[in-house]
Amino acid sequence: QKEVEQNSGPLSVPEGAIASLNCTYSDRGSQSFFWYRQYSGKSPELIMSIYSNGDKEDGRFTAQLNKASQYVSLLIRDSQPSDSATYLCAVNENSGAGSYQLTFGKGTKLSVIP
Amino acid sequence: DGGITQSPKYLFRKEGQNVTLSCEQNLNHDAMYWYRQDPGQGLRLIYYSQIVNDFQKGDIAEGYSVSREKKESFPLTVTSAQKNPTAFYLCASSIVGTLNQPQHFGDGTRLSIL
Numbered sequence: 001q002k003e004v005e006q007n008s009g010p011l012s013v014p015e016g017a018i019a020s021l022n023c024t025y026s027d028r029g030s031q032s033f034f035w036y037r038q039y040s041g042k043s044p045e046l047i048m049s050i051y052s053n054g055d056k057e058d059g060r061f062t063a064q065l066n067k068a069s070q071y072v073s074l075l076i077r078d079s080q081p082s083d084s085a086t087y088l089c090a091v092n093e094n095s096g097a098g099s100y101q102l103t104f105g106k107g108t109k110l111s112v113i114p
Numbered sequence: 115d116g117g118i119t120q121s122p123k124y125l126f127r128k129e130g131q132n133v134t135l136s137c138e139q140n141l142n143h144d145a146m147y148w149y150r151q152d153p154g155q156g157l158r159l160i161y162y163s164q165i166v167n168d169f170q171k172g173d174i175a176e177g178y179s180v181s182r183e184k185k186e187s188f189p190l191t192v193t194s195a196q197k198n199p200t201a202f203y204l205c206a207s208s209i210v211g212t213l214n215q216p217q218h219f220g221d222g223t224r225l226s227i228l
Contacts, residue, residue, distance in 0.1 A: 008154070032214045043204055043219040044157070051214055088156065092214075101172075102217055106156040 002027045004091050006105035014113050019076040021108050023089030026070070032092040033065060033072045038107065039085045048074060079112045086110070116141045118220035120205050125225045127192065127199055135190045135223045137205035144210040146188035147217060150174060151202040163188055164210045192225060200226050 003026040013019045021035075032051045036044035050056045050063040050072065062075040072091075076083055086107040092100050118139045127133045139146065145164045149157040159172030163182040177196025182188055188207075192199045202224055206217040 004156075034216050043222045046216050046218065049214070049216055090217075100215075101159065101162070104156040106154070 002103050004103050004105040006089050006108045009109040010111050012111045013079050017079050019079045019110055021074040021087050023072045023105055025091045027093050030091045030093050034090040035074045036088040037085045044088055081112045081114050084112045120220035120223050126228045128228050130194045132193050135203055137188045138186055139207045143207035145208045147206040148190045149204040
């Protein structure tokens with residue numbers, strides 16, 4: 001059973017601080033990784049994707065991938081109260097015959113304190 | 115605007131009743147997916163389809179059925195065999211055949227038992 005693990009939180013950070021969200025995955029063959037943000041009562045929204053080892057930056061968000069350690073993280077710089085949400089890590093895995101499926105972690109709830 | 119439309123937003127089911135959740139997309143995506151989300155839980159895959167007139171069971175298909183008669187539409191029926199249907203149901207779509215394509219979600223349908 002392929003697994004994606006996240007700390008459920010809640011993770012509380014003060015406004016303006018860096019929030020660090022972590023995710024580990026079990027399938028060494030996984031090649032693409034996504035972070036979704038989900039506000040309470042709403043559907044997930046894609047915020048970052050990463051495919052190669054290293055860092056990928058987009059505005060205040062940085063995704064980090066280490067395939068050797070099977071670890072992917074999301075850093076949010078200058079955290080704002082509007083960043084308070086649940087962050088879902090998703091790993092794309094080959095399920096055979098050109099078919100790919102996303103396996104989701106349970107999410108980390110982030111609370112940014114004003 | 116291109117997107118995924120789910121309806122209704124809220125749905126109530128009586129004992130022994132089948133209900134159908136609608137999902138329509140105008141993104142010209144080949145692949146469509148249905149997920150179930152329970153409070154504090156990640157997304158669990160119910161069914162997915164990569165091409166018209168073909169679909170595959172996900173991890174929790176029992177008590178559910180789908181059809182894919184048109185590329186744009188992927189309705190989900192929650193049958194009376196599903197004994198615990200109360201959940202948030204999410205439809206997603208993606209480009210098929212390439213590993214790096216993320217899934218995009220509709221706004222979801224909340225199903226409850228009367």
